[in-house]
Amino acid sequence: GQNIDQPTEMTATEGAIVQINCTYQTSGFNGLFWYQQHAGEAPTFLSYNVLDGLEEKGRFSSFLSRSKGYSYLLLKELQMKDSASYLCAVIYGGATNKLIFGTGTLLAVQP
Amino acid sequence: DADVTQTPRNRITKTGKRIMLECSQTKGHDRMYWYRQDPGLGLRLIYYSFDVKDINKGEISDGYSVSRQAQAKFSLSLESAIPNQTALYFCATSDLPGRGYNEQFFGPGTRLTVL
Numbered sequence: 128g129q130n131i132d133q134p135t136e137m138t139a140t141e142g143a144i145v146q147i148n149c150t151y152q153t154s155g156f157n158g159l160f161w162y163q164q165h166a167g168e169a170p171t172f173l174s175y176n177v178l179d180g181l182e183e184k185g186r187f188s189s190f191l192s193r194s195k196g197y198s199y200l201l202l203k204e205l206q207m208k209d210s211a212s213y214l215c216a217v218i219y220g221g222a223t224n225k226l227i228f229g230t231g232t233l234l235a236v237q238p
Numbered sequence: 239d240a241d242v243t244q245t246p247r248n249r250i251t252k253t254g255k256r257i258m259l260e261c262s263q264t265k266g267h268d269r270m271y272w273y274r275q276d277p278g279l280g281l282r283l284i285y286y287s288f289d290v291k292d293i294n295k296g297e298i299s300d301g302y303s304v305s306r307q308a309q310a311k312f313s314l315s316l317e318s319a320i321p322n323q324t325a326l327y328f329c330a331t332s333d334l335p336g337r338g339y340n341e342q343f344f345g346p347g348t349r350l351t352v353l
Binding site for chain 2 (some may be wrong): 227230231
């Protein structure tokens with residue numbers, strides 16, 4: 128079966144750096160997404176990794192190791208508005224390109 | 239205007255009633271999806287459609303049906319609603335593989351409560 132694991136909750140301080148980990152086991156791999164979701168709102172796209180390495184996008188970076196089935200999202204210079212759930216999602220299934228989501232990590236940023 | 243819209247945004251209904259949730263998109267994408275989100279379970283795929291003539295079951299399709307009326311419209315129906323179908327429902331769209339990141343774009347969600 129397909130499985131994605133993320134920590135359920137994390138807490139960090141405004142201005143700090145936080146790393147949210149994601150491990151996956153899927154039949155096939157066509158890429159990995161990170162989405163941000165504020166409470167009661169739609170998920171919004173943050174990043175995409177398909178090759179090993181680090182992708183940087185402003186305050187947000189995402190890393191992928193395909194051999195380890197592992198990714199992390201790094202958030203720098205945390206702001207209060209970064210308090211949200213962060214969803215890891217993997218595209219698998221060859222041509223069907225289906226997406227499986229982790230249960231999300233709820234990040235609370237404290238002053 | 240939002241690229242992906244859902245109606246209604248909130249709905250309370252009773253057990254046994256038939257409910258339809260509608261999704262429309264202006265992104266010109268061929269692929270559309272319906273998910274439900276429950277606390278602690280994340281987003282789970284109900285149905286997906288890669289074009290008007292292509293409908294596929296997701297991981298939790300029992301109790302649901304869909305209709306792809308046009309490229310821009312994808313509806314989800316609960317034929318006879320039951321309380322454990324109480325959830326937040328999201329519609330999403332994506333472009334064809336190979337175009338950009340192929341990420342999915344989500345509508346604002348429909349909060350459905352079945353009493």
